[in-house]
Structure formats: structure tokens, C-alpha cells
Amino acid sequence: MARLTRSRRSTISPHVQTAAKGQDMNAPDKNPPATLSDGVVDWLTNGTRDERFIDNIFAQMCLRLQQAGIPLKRSTLHVLIHHPQWLGARFMWSDGMREAEIARVDYDVRERSEFIGSPANEMFEGATEVRENLERDPALGRKHALYDEMRTKGLTDYVAWPLYYTLGKRHLVTFATDRPGGFNDAHIAALKKLLPVLALVSEIRIKNRLARTLLETYVGSHAGELILAGATRRGTGTTVRAAIMICDLRDFTKISDNWPRDDVIDLLNDYFDAMSEPIARHGGEILKFIGDGLLAIFPLSQPNACANLLHAVTEARAAMVALNERNNGSGRAPLNYGIGVHVGDVMYGNIGSTTRLDFTVIGPAVNMASRLEALTKQLGKKVLLSRAFADLVEPRFELERVGEHEVRGFSEPIELFAFEPGPTT
Known part of the structure; x- marks a missing residue:
């Protein structure tokens, strides 16, 4: 440097x-x-x-x-x-x-x-x-x-x-x-x-x-540009069709209760580096970190957005493997995570109080990605994709159909696919 x-x-x-x-x-x-x-x-x-x-x-x-x-x-x-x-x-x-x-x-x-x-x-x-x-x-x-x-x-x-x-x-x-x-x-x-x-x-x-x-x-490059351009009025926003990715760290409550504070902060930073850098590298935008989780979108207006998301997941998986190997050398338990992915229209804009706003995305598509991330625990899969997202994925990506499952908050069962990225994906 x-x-x-x-x-x-x-x-x-x-x-x-x-x-x-x-x-x-x-x-x-x-x-x-x-x-x-x-x-x-x-x-x-x-x-x-x-x-x-x-x-x-x-x-x-x-x-x-x-x-x-x-x-x-x-x-x-x-x-x-x-x-x-x-x-x-x-x-x-x-x-x-x-x-x-x-x-x-x-x-x-x-x-x-x-x-x-x-x-x-x-x-x-x-x-x-x-x-x-x-x-x-x-x-x-x-x-x-x-x-x-x-x-x-x-x-x-x-x-x-x-x-x-x-x-x-x-x-x-x-x-x-x-x-x-x-x-x-x-x-x-x-x-x-x-x-x-x-x-x-x-x-x-x-x-x-x-x-x-x-x-x-704090809000990402694209949102930052919009804010600097004057997009600061509460309730304003645009509809964006995007692939939504929500990632969450497993057993974080147990880790934070038992590890020293500085170790927990270092762990979170390393984990977010492993996940975030591939997302940014492949054109995704991280909108927020939520405790031990993150929310990112890949707008479909960008070429190959869904493929880029899966490339990011693949590289993030490799980074997490390397991180766990380093942690193992210091006696720390391996870190596990779950990722839920869906595609749909979201409202992208300012939401909040009269004096404190958050530039984020909301909508049923975001809720679906969150529910799929939660289902990764139940189904024992690291990455779960909705049928809507899978339909947009190129054939060279190998997806495993895991059947139809009830999703909390949605009336109809959702057909799900698992993605287990390999080193050459």
C-alpha cells in the first residue's frame, strides 16, 4: 500500500x-x-x-x-x-x-x-x-x-x-x-x-x-449515485426487476455468546469479505448488512445477471472454504451459512421516518428470498433457488431439484432447486 x-x-x-x-x-x-x-x-x-x-x-x-x-x-x-x-x-x-x-x-x-x-x-x-x-x-x-x-x-x-x-x-x-x-x-x-x-x-x-x-x-455505489442526484424524498423509488440474494451466517448467536467480542468482530468482517467481494466483482449491489446477514440484488437490466449471481456464489463458497481452513488452524469451528435466491419486481427507494431514511428494496420477491434462506436449514442445503430464478439460469449450471415446499407467508407450495457450486462452475 x-x-x-x-x-x-x-x-x-x-x-x-x-x-x-x-x-x-x-x-x-x-x-x-x-x-x-x-x-x-x-x-x-x-x-x-x-x-x-x-x-x-x-x-x-x-x-x-x-x-x-x-x-x-x-x-x-x-x-x-x-x-x-x-x-x-x-x-x-x-x-x-x-x-x-x-x-x-x-x-x-x-x-x-x-x-x-x-x-x-x-x-x-x-x-x-x-x-x-x-x-x-x-x-x-x-x-x-x-x-x-x-x-x-x-x-x-x-x-x-x-x-x-x-x-x-x-x-x-x-x-x-x-x-x-x-x-x-x-x-x-x-x-x-x-x-x-x-x-x-x-x-x-x-x-x-x-x-x-x-x-x-454505507448504501452501495448505485444507491449512492441516486442519493447524490437528489433521490432523498421519503416514499420515492422505482420498480426494479432483479435477482435477490439473502445470505445468513449459521449459529451466530451461539458464537457471539461464547467468543470474545473482538474475535466476533473479526469473524464477521472476514465472513462479509468472503461473501461481499465476489458479489461486487460480478456486478451485484449489496444494499445492507443485517446483523450476520446481507441483502444483495443483481438487476436484470444487466447482461447475464443470474449467471453473475451464481458465479458470485461460487467464488464466495471458495472464499468461505479458505476462511474455514484458516480458522481451523487457530482452533475455531468452521462457519456455515445459508443463501436464498429469488427473482422478481422490487420497489427500490427511500423508506423510513421523516428524519431517518433507508435506501433499500422491499416487496414479495424480497420476502421470498428471505424465506428460502430460512429453509436452507430445514432442507440441509447451503443455497436454495426458486423456480422463477432457475428458469432464467443457463443449462451449464447444474441445479438439483428438491421438490415443492410450503413457504411461510405464501399460499402455494414453491418448487425449489439447490445449487452446490464446484471449483469449475
């Missing part, structure tokens, strides 16, 4: 120590003098409204700074995003690049040696500027691999500043040059003038991305 930077430790210049005692380096002067970056500031303010992604804006900003006469050779932007898997992201631009490189930052980065003493570490501890003269004898400054790396690339000066977001949240931007003598006072003044506008422009994009990420995380 990519890290925040490959190297870190920094030297704070004496004038920065004074600034760190209270001066806000992002605060604009009441009557700021003209600088080399005025045109770039105007572009950031008025010319980026139609640009959605901060990495594109950042790369264009760096190119425009060069065109304005600032000898910029390298620049990075570090932001916290609090993704479920990553703490943040780093955008890096170097001379000659038309686009910024994006690297993800792990949650444990702050405990790593490459972070400790880095400019990011200095900012995290409250510094308002980090400046390093890369032309002087390295023995006179603090040791850090970041500075060694930049010296080998011919860079002569490096400066880092925090970007202040709403409520004082701090992110980080850095600039470096290969100009003999480093940045001069006019260059530094021009770069500082950018900071408040860059903070505003980047905060909007980062928060938009964060909102999208949160929705994708």
Missing part, C-alpha cells in the same frame, strides 16, 4: 518557530501586494468551477505557477480522507507531468519510521512552516531520507505549509525547486498567497469525494 511520502524528517527554520507561536500562515493580508501568483489565484477562484477532481486542479495549478515565473520543480498535496481502508491520500506533481500521481495512505502511517520526524509529522504537531535549504551541508540539518532523495534529484529548496480547512482541520502542501539559491522572497510570497484559495478549492473537492465515499460505503 502506498505511503504518505517515502521520507520525512524536517528542519524548522528560526523564523518558522516564531510563526508557529500563533501566526496563521494561511491568513491573507488586508491589502496584499501584487505577486507572481495573482493570475493563478484568480484562476483557482474563478476558473475551476467545472473541474470535479482535485488532482486535476492541483496539476494545472503547478503548471500555471511555472508559467507565472515561479521555478517549481516538485509539489505535493496531502489530505486526510478517512476512507474505510485508507487514512488519506497524497497527490504528487513533478516537472514535466501533466497529471498528478495519487497514492493512498494507510491508517498506521503515523507509527512508521518514515513518518516520524517528517514534514507531515511536524504539521501534525502544530508547525506552521517547514523549510529546508537543500544546498547546504546535510550534516548541518536534521537527517531524513526525504531530503536525501530530493538532493539526489538536484532540488535546492523545500517548503511545506499546512492548509487549514473548516474548524481548523489541517492538511499539507509542499513545494520544491532546483533553482540555485532556492526560492527567493518573491517566490515564497507568491506561494503563500495561494494557500487560502487552495484550501477552499481543495476542501470542497475533498468533502464532495468524502460524501461520495461515505454513501458508497
Whole structure:
């Protein structure tokens, strides 16, 4: 996994120590003098409204700074995003690049040696500027691999500043040059003038991305897109014809009563990974996790939706076998599960109270999938399919007819099929 930077430790210049005692380096002067970056500031303010992604804006900003006469050779932007898997992201631009490189930052980065003493570490501890003269004898400054790396690339000066977001949240931007003598006072003044506008422009994009990420995380990508597009009115929705899959973990109450809490959480996460990743990979959408169960749909508007569902079940089964083998090595009992599958029309939309909504699917087809999942216990089958779903399945999938069975809540017996996926299904 990519890290925040490959190297870190920094030297704070004496004038920065004074600034760190209270001066806000992002605060604009009441009557700021003209600088080399005025045109770039105007572009950031008025010319980026139609640009959605901060990495594109950042790369264009760096190119425009060069065109304005600032000898910029390298620049990075570090932001916290609090993704479920990553703490943040780093955008890096170097001379000659038309686009910024994006690297993800792990949650444990702050405990790593490459972070400790880095400019990011200095900012995290409250510094308002980090400046390093890369032309002087390295023995006179603090040791850090970041500075060694930049010296080998011919860079002569490096400066880092925090970007202040709403409520004082701090992110980080850095600039470096290969100009003999480093940045001069006019260059530094021009770069500082950018900071408040860059903070505003980047905060909007980062928060938009964060909102999208949160929705994708909690309601799924498709539902998230609908919500962002304005589908937030209670009771609104659309009718979708889909294959519905409901999965439930067996004996979870017994497990949760007897296992340590952290072990139970780890078990659930591993189980949901085994089930969820194949579903997403084959075009399914997980609408919710319900305790130890999940609800997913494969809209029939997608090509081969039913086949994709069975491919997902096949891969999930293999993942569960591998998980049970790992658990067996630690003395844990194997995990069992049941899956019910049906196809039909569902209402897909917003349901809930006036202040708390759930974007989900409801309808008799969902109830049928739930009842079939419950029947897997009684019939001793891991996967049960309704006749309506089986009729849409390609002949190459081998299904076992298990007869007609009464289904709670439905007046007529339902013909059921079992699916026992093999390694080559």
C-alpha cells in the first residue's frame, strides 16, 4: 500500500518557530501586494468551477505557477480522507507531468519510521512552516531520507505549509525547486498567497469525494449515485426487476455468546469479505448488512445477471472454504451459512421516518428470498433457488431439484432447486 511520502524528517527554520507561536500562515493580508501568483489565484477562484477532481486542479495549478515565473520543480498535496481502508491520500506533481500521481495512505502511517520526524509529522504537531535549504551541508540539518532523495534529484529548496480547512482541520502542501539559491522572497510570497484559495478549492473537492465515499460505503455505489442526484424524498423509488440474494451466517448467536467480542468482530468482517467481494466483482449491489446477514440484488437490466449471481456464489463458497481452513488452524469451528435466491419486481427507494431514511428494496420477491434462506436449514442445503430464478439460469449450471415446499407467508407450495457450486462452475 502506498505511503504518505517515502521520507520525512524536517528542519524548522528560526523564523518558522516564531510563526508557529500563533501566526496563521494561511491568513491573507488586508491589502496584499501584487505577486507572481495573482493570475493563478484568480484562476483557482474563478476558473475551476467545472473541474470535479482535485488532482486535476492541483496539476494545472503547478503548471500555471511555472508559467507565472515561479521555478517549481516538485509539489505535493496531502489530505486526510478517512476512507474505510485508507487514512488519506497524497497527490504528487513533478516537472514535466501533466497529471498528478495519487497514492493512498494507510491508517498506521503515523507509527512508521518514515513518518516520524517528517514534514507531515511536524504539521501534525502544530508547525506552521517547514523549510529546508537543500544546498547546504546535510550534516548541518536534521537527517531524513526525504531530503536525501530530493538532493539526489538536484532540488535546492523545500517548503511545506499546512492548509487549514473548516474548524481548523489541517492538511499539507509542499513545494520544491532546483533553482540555485532556492526560492527567493518573491517566490515564497507568491506561494503563500495561494494557500487560502487552495484550501477552499481543495476542501470542497475533498468533502464532495468524502460524501461520495461515505454513501458508497454505507448504501452501495448505485444507491449512492441516486442519493447524490437528489433521490432523498421519503416514499420515492422505482420498480426494479432483479435477482435477490439473502445470505445468513449459521449459529451466530451461539458464537457471539461464547467468543470474545473482538474475535466476533473479526469473524464477521472476514465472513462479509468472503461473501461481499465476489458479489461486487460480478456486478451485484449489496444494499445492507443485517446483523450476520446481507441483502444483495443483481438487476436484470444487466447482461447475464443470474449467471453473475451464481458465479458470485461460487467464488464466495471458495472464499468461505479458505476462511474455514484458516480458522481451523487457530482452533475455531468452521462457519456455515445459508443463501436464498429469488427473482422478481422490487420497489427500490427511500423508506423510513421523516428524519431517518433507508435506501433499500422491499416487496414479495424480497420476502421470498428471505424465506428460502430460512429453509436452507430445514432442507440441509447451503443455497436454495426458486423456480422463477432457475428458469432464467443457463443449462451449464447444474441445479438439483428438491421438490415443492410450503413457504411461510405464501399460499402455494414453491418448487425449489439447490445449487452446490464446484471449483469449475
